[in-house]
Amino acid sequence: MTVREKKKERTRQQILEAAWRLFNKQGFAKTTVDQIAEQAEVGTGTVYNYFPSKEHVLAARFTEIGRDAIETFLRLDRPTKASDAISLLFDTLFPTLMADQNLLREVWSVFLLPRGKAHVGLDHGAATQLEDLDWQVIGIIASILEEARERGQLKGDFDANLAAMTIYSVFIFSLIGYLIDIYQDFKTIRSITNDAVRLIFNGLKGDTK
Numbered sequence: 001m002t003v004r005e006k007k008k009e010r011t012r013q014q015i016l017e018a019a020w021r022l023f024n025k026q027g028f029a030k031t032t033v034d035q036i037a038e039q040a041e042v043g044t045g046t047v048y049n050y051f052p053s054k055e056h057v058l059a060a061r062f063t064e065i066g067r068d069a070i071e072t073f074l075r076l077d078r079p080t081k082a083s084d085a086i087s088l089l090f091d092t093l094f095p096t097l098m099a100d101q102n103l104l105r106e107v108w109s110v111f112l113l114p115r116g117k118a119h120v121g122l123d124h125g126a127a128t129q130l131e132d133l134d135w136q137v138i139g140i141i142a143s144i145l146e147e148a149r150e151r152g153q154l155k156g157d158f159d160a161n162l163a164a165m166t167i168y169s170v171f172i173f174s175l176i177g178y179l180i181d182i183y184q185d186f187k188t189i190r191s192i193t194n195d196a197v198r199l200i201f202n203g204l205k206g207d208t209k
Helices: 003-026 033-040 044-050 054-075 082-098 101-112 124-150 160-179 186-205
Strands: none
Touching: 003 033, 003 044, 003 054, 003 101, 033 044, 033 054, 054 082, 054 101, 054 124, 082 101, 082 124, 082 160, 082 186, 101 124, 101 160, 124 160, 160 186
């Protein structure tokens, strides 16, 4: 990375950190780009050079955290048993994303609530960052399923991508449960998620036990 690139990355991180201090203190809706610029000690135009909107700032912070967790998983030795590999993936993602409940709640309120309740004037282009993160995780799960089928662990005639989306929905449901305080600790979330994934795997194998 060149000196210029390092400087740009420092400025970008400076904006992200300043924005999150404001989001965390007064909420996303009450924070303006001008305030972010002032907190980051840069010009408003500089903020827009890096992020087209404050929605992009919020999405960027969340996706960076998610991608860091994914990269951590990809560096790990993956268990040969597919269900164990998926459990390891979720065990890597959950603690990272659960570390900042306020961030999860802001992302939920801005990007995931039904239209009309979400932030007025939402920049839907920013939501594609979150969608890309979702599809990256789904792609990893699908590859685990395909590898398991090649090894003979799974013999059913199923669509790996559809199965991966179903398994990923268990992960999202658990995150929502954490956000609304149904599940308050990692141990409970891990147990419920693993049980649900096990049921799905039994279906993929044609096993009713």
